Amino acid sequence: MDLKRRIQAENIILPDNFFHNIQKYKEHLFKWNKIHNLTGARDEATVDDFIFDALFPLSFLPPVNSLLDIGTGAGFPGMILAFGLPDTKVTLVEPLTKRASFLQFIKADLGLENVRVVKKRVEEMESEIFELIT
Structure with a gap:
C-alpha cells in the first residue's frame, strides 16, 4: 500500500x-544523503515507512500548540509533523551541523514558518515549555 493510502486508512487529516512538501523533502533527502549520510534510509519505501511512523500519532493525539523533537536527525518525526501540523510551533533540536543545515535548508526551501531549527544539544537549550516532546 502506498504512503497516501496508508495515511488515509488511518483517517489522518x-x-x-x-x-x-513530502515530495520535495524526499527529493532533497536523497540528494543530500548521498554526500552527507543524514539517515540510513536509502530507498523510498523505507523513507515512506519513517514518514508514516512519524504521522501515525496524529490519528489519536489531540492538537498541540508546540512540539519539541530532540535529536531529530534528518527530520523524523519532527519535520514530518511540521508538514502535517502547520499551526503547531515545531522546534527541531539537532547537534550535528550537517543535519541541522539540511533541516534549515528544508525550512527555507518550503517556507515553513512553524519550524525552528536549533543546532545544539537539548541540555544546552534555554528552559522552555512544550506540549509534546519526541
Whole structure:
C-alpha cells in the first residue's frame, strides 16, 4: 500500500500542501544523503515507512500548540509533523551541523514558518515549555 493510502486508512487529516512538501523533502533527502549520510534510509519505501511512523500519532493525539523533537536527525518525526501540523510551533533540536543545515535548508526551501531549527544539544537549550516532546 502506498504512503497516501496508508495515511488515509488511518483517517489522518493533513493540509493540502502536505504531499507536495513530502515530495520535495524526499527529493532533497536523497540528494543530500548521498554526500552527507543524514539517515540510513536509502530507498523510498523505507523513507515512506519513517514518514508514516512519524504521522501515525496524529490519528489519536489531540492538537498541540508546540512540539519539541530532540535529536531529530534528518527530520523524523519532527519535520514530518511540521508538514502535517502547520499551526503547531515545531522546534527541531539537532547537534550535528550537517543535519541541522539540511533541516534549515528544508525550512527555507518550503517556507515553513512553524519550524525552528536549533543546532545544539537539548541540555544546552534555554528552559522552555512544550506540549509534546519526541
